[in-house]
Every structure is written in structure tokens, then in C-alpha cells.
Amino acid sequence: MIARINPRSRRDRYGSRINRDHSQLLANFVPWASIIIASVIPIFPLVSGIPIWPPLGFLLFLAWQFVRPGLLPVWAGFPLGLWDDLFSGQPFGSAILMWSLSIIALEYIEARFPWRGFLQDWMTAILVTGLYLALTALLSGGSLGYERVLLVGPQFLLSILIFPVVGRLVAILDRLRLLRIRVIG
């Protein structure tokens, strides 16, 4: 009997290619669900007197656009931002505005520089997150003052450091998203 040379020859990284295909539902559901969950997560771990958590929902929102450009439609900032606004403690509408603006900006960057490396993506993320944190601090509805912007310093540093990890997480979620679990034929 002839043994098969490579037992994985009929599989790719998403599973068996015979008789299996990507699930339409999973492929569309995972990015939205992950961002929605990440928006709520920073509430739970610690009741703290200072803002210390990186804006996880926003970071995931950025990372999905770097990992799969064009997967989230350009208007995705509106519904996802609306959800984030419900829990972030910011005045309502702040995330809708910021997320919509940042997805338009990232679409532009994607069209302008289609071939980018990890470093460029990271730099873009640092720039966008920095602007996002500073603007949300200014528009937080508290008493205005420039020293408020300095408050987000530790949070900003954490966001910079955590961004590659978030990128990895999104890559793992992307593999989950494209699992071949639908039986065809």
C-alpha cells in the first residue's frame, strides 16, 4: 500500500480543504464581536482613581484594519463607536466621531501607502492613538485645561507597548475567523 507522504498535504492553516469551506457567518462575525467585547473589558479589572487602561476597543479596531484592510466597511466607525460610547464614560458621541474620523484616515493611508511593514503600521497606530487619547481627554466634558492631556501619558505608553500584542491577538482571531468548518457537498 502506498503511504501518503505528507499527511497535511490536503490541509491549509485553516483546516482541511476537502469538503470544508469558510463559514460566512464566522468570517463576518468575529471582527465585530471582538471589538464589541474589547470595548467593555477595560471596565472590569480595576476600579482605579486614574485612567490607566489602554482603549482596548479602539486598539482592536485599528489592528483589524492593519491585519485585513477593507474588512471593516468605512462606515463601521459609527456603530462600533456608538457601542463604545455606551460604556466608556466619555460624553456620548465622542467615540462615534473619533472612530469614524480615524477609519477614514486609515483608509486614506491604506490607499496612499499600500505596501507597508509592521513598523509603519505601529508608527501609524502610535500617531492615531496619541491623537485619539489627547482629543478624548480634551473633549471629556470635564473642566478644560491642557494639563488634562498629560493625564493620559501612562495610558498612552501602555497603548504603545500593548499594540503589537493586540496585533498578534487579531491575527489569531483572523485565523479563527477563516476556519474551514462549513461542510460542503
Place this chain on the structure above:
Amino acid sequence: MRRSGYSRRAQYSVFTGYVVAAIGALIGAVLLGLSLWRPASFNGVRGAAQDVVLPAGEAGAEVRDTGTNIFETISAYYRAGSRNAELRREVDLARVRLAEATAIEQENIRLKGLLDLRESDVEPVTTARLVGSTGTSTRRFAYLAAGRDKNVVPGMPVRSPRGVLGRVVEAGNNISRVLLLTDSESVLPVRRATDEVVAFAEGRGDGTLRIRLINLGINPLKVGDVFVTSGAGGLYQPNTAVAVATEITPDGANARVIADPAGTNFVSVLPIWEPEILERQRLPIEEQLGE
């Protein structure tokens, strides 16, 4: 904009996407303006969403709780010997203080008898866990696992065994949102615990408070001064611990909050101290004076 190829249909759909996104951003800007102008505009929607999602945080709060207990247990074993000697010294001191305290208590009873004052212990409206806080925003809100179902209404002060934490700003069905003292919009009338130096304690958003004296002049404050609520304004019960001064500034001091929300587990919601005063403040000035 990215050209999606020669297909007219694809080009139009890309264009429509951008238009919708821009409209979304515009709606966001309008909503933001509206909620900066009238901060309570969207409390209903928000309360409903929080009611559905946040009860999941109760489990998290319990885990957090056992977490600290584990670390405390381990560190207790680690320093048992030196702790023992230290504790013995402390007990000796405490006995002396206890004797003094009994004396003072008796004197208090005597003086209160003279003044015909009665001790009024405030019964808390409810006791609940803090489920979490807005971890990412510079605004400092905490979420409390009790809402209108436990008779919590906006305005009620929230305290931990150590001192004041903040007040309820929005009550959902089973979750309410608490404005912490450290939020930059929080102002609380306080006085120095030892005398009648009155001040405002304003949140600075970075976990500390700014004590601003009402009577300006020579700043009498010293590092280590303890501030308690003065009861002015009618919201908070007087004589609840608030903050300790850590740094003296020209017009007051910077202070650390005594009841750090990170170290609190169960908090109690108290009724509004003197609702009549708050009612009266809503009336126009002529009617206030006319009474």
C-alpha cells in the same frame, strides 16, 4: 480614494461608503456637542445598555476580591515574626488610647446631654459591590451593582467603610453610575477635621484632590491634615472622612483620597443628607428669601 477598478457599481459602492462614514462622523460631532452641552441627555440609553452588560462584572469583582486576599495571606506568613512584636507594641498603645477614648466618649455624652443633641445614625439605602470603573476615559466613573431596584436615585452619596467615594449620577435598573471624587467635575464642600477651616475638594482626574480654601489669606493647612465633609450643600452627611493633605499649594493643598476606590469592595449608598436644602436651591432666589 481607492479606485476599485473599472466597475461603475463597485466605484459607486465605495463612494457611498465614504459618504456614509462622513455622515456618521458628523452625527457623532453633533451628539458630542449635545452631550457636552447637556451631559444628562443620553443617560437613558446608556443606563439600559449598562443594565444588560455590566452584571457580568460582579463575578469579576469577586475574583478581584479573592485575589487581594491570596496576596495578603501569603505576605502575612512571610512577615509573621516581626509583625508579632510590632503588634504587641501596638496593642499596648491601643489600650492606653482606648482608655482615653472612653473618657472622651463619656464627656461627649455629657456635653450632648447639655446641648440636647441626638446621635442620628444614617441607615444606608443599600450595600453593593463596585463592579468596575471607566478604565480608559479621563472621566472617573465607577459602576455600582445596585440601581432603581434597590431605591438608588441620582444624587445619593456613596461611601466605603473608610470614607466618601463619590455620588450616584445615573441610576439604571440594576446598575448605577457613580461620579468618583477624583473626577474633574466633582466638587465637595469639606472642612479640616480639627477645626472649622472650610474648603472645596475638587477632583483633578489623576487620583488626587485639590483642596481650595474658601477664606483666602494665610494658608493654615499643613501636610497630613485630614479633611471631612462639612455637610454644606445638603448632599453629604457631615464628618465623613474625605482626604489627607499631601502637598501645600498657595491657595490650599493637594490631597490624597482616603477611600481609594481600588481598595474597596462593598460600598454603601446613603440617602441624600438634607433633601429640603437641595429643593430650596432649585427655587428662584426671591422665593428662597421670602420663606
